[in-house]
Amino acid sequence: MQSSSTVQTKPNGPVAAVFLAAGIGSFVLGLFVVLNEVSTDISNFLKFDANYGLGSGVGPLSGKAILGILAFLVSWLVLGLLFRGREVRFGPILTIALILVAAGFLLTFPPVFEIFLPKEA
Amino acid sequence: MELTDRELWTLIHGMGLGAVFLLAFGGGLASLWSLRSKLVTEEGLAERTPRLLIGTTVMAVVSWLTVIVGAWVVYPWYRAAPPEGLDLAVQSDALREFPRYWLLAGEKTAEWHKFGMEWKEHVAFLAPFLATAVAVAVLYYGAQLAHRGDIRRALLIFFTLAFAAAGIAGLFGALITKAAPVA
Numbered sequence: 001m002q003s004s005s006t007v008q009t010k011p012n013g014p015v016a017a018v019f020l021a022a023g024i025g026s027f028v029l030g031l032f033v034v035l036n037e038v039s040t041d042i043s044n045f046l047k048f049d050a051n052y053g054l055g056s057g058v059g060p061l062s063g064k065a066i067l068g069i070l071a072f073l074v075s076w077l078v079l080g081l082l083f084r085g086r087e088v089r090f091g092p093i094l095t096i097a098l099i100l101v102a103a104g105f106l107l108t109f110p111p112v113f114e115i116f117l118p119k120e121a
Numbered sequence: 122m123e124l125t126d127r128e129l130w131t132l133i134h135g136m137g138l139g140a141v142f143l144l145a146f147g148g149g150l151a152s153l154w155s156l157r158s159k160l161v162t163e164e165g166l167a168e169r170t171p172r173l174l175i176g177t178t179v180m181a182v183v184s185w186l187t188v189i190v191g192a193w194v195v196y197p198w199y200r201a202a203p204p205e206g207l208d209l210a211v212q213s214d215a216l217r218e219f220p221r222y223w224l225l226a227g228e229k230t231a232e233w234h235k236f237g238m239e240w241k242e243h244v245a246f247l248a249p250f251l252a253t254a255v256a257v258a259v260l261y262y263g264a265q266l267a268h269r270g271d272i273r274r275a276l277l278i279f280f281t282l283a284f285a286a287a288g289i290a291g292l293f294g295a296l297i298t299k300a301a302p303v304a
Contacts, residue, residue, distance in 0.1 A: 012271075029243065
């Protein structure tokens with residue numbers, strides 16, 4: 001059996017692309033969770049169920065989820081084309097992806113996103 | 122013995138898809154952990170790789186199905202608004218049909234919504250992103266993963282984070298359903 005260092009493997013670009021896209025999707029979802037708290041106008045915009053007929057009774061969660069999913073899919077497509085067939089520096093990309101995922105976790109945590117609630121007069 | 126439509130969908134969302142997700146995670150994690158060129162022969166890799174691919178793909182597909190069913194089928198029943206005139210400050214039998222409002226009406230139960238549901242409904246959506254990234258990487262590299270320690274370690278981290286996101290959502294889902302069932 002050959003050792004790992006001598007075995008030729010596929011370039012890591014496509015995998016780096018989907019990892020980074022997962023980070024971007026997580027962050028965008030978290031961002032819209034916060035924006036939903038910040039502004040009533042944004043909260044109303046995020047009601048994709050009522051505004052665009054995407055479900056019924058889901059409320060702003062429909063917009064937050066759909067925009068997060070779109071961010072994941074679109075960034076995966078764009079990064080996939082950019083990194084196609086390339087061996088990229090995986091360490092820094094993984095670090096950025098993990099920071100974005102951590103931000104996604106944090107921004108969906110109620111004690112964190114409630115910090116952005118408008119102050120009552 | 123009978124299940125209402127709502128109980129059936131809640132069961133599919135929580136126990137059906139949730140249980141498959143947990144099983145797929147256990148199998149996938151063990152396979153990923155041991156998929157190292159120094160630990161397994163080429164024959165061993167050929168035998169384990171399809172199982173790993175099935176485990177990670179099932180986990181990704183199930184995580185998407187779980188959040189879609191959760192958000193677009195079960196959640197609207199949870200957050201349905203009571204008719205006008207119903208006292209929202211008293212945990213009455215009539216208010217029980219509107220779980221979000223019933224929880225908020227009680228001092229001891231309000232945090233199940235304010236903290237539990239508010240976190241659960243959002244954090245759950247991270248699981249399919251992370252699980253999809255893992256499944257795509259396994260599909261792309263296949264047995265070559267045994268020779269890519271950097272990718273395999275990243276997969277283990279993402280896989281565990283996907284499980285954590287789904288676990289938080291699942292735990293709060295079970296506890297909230299116990300406090301105020303959607304039925």
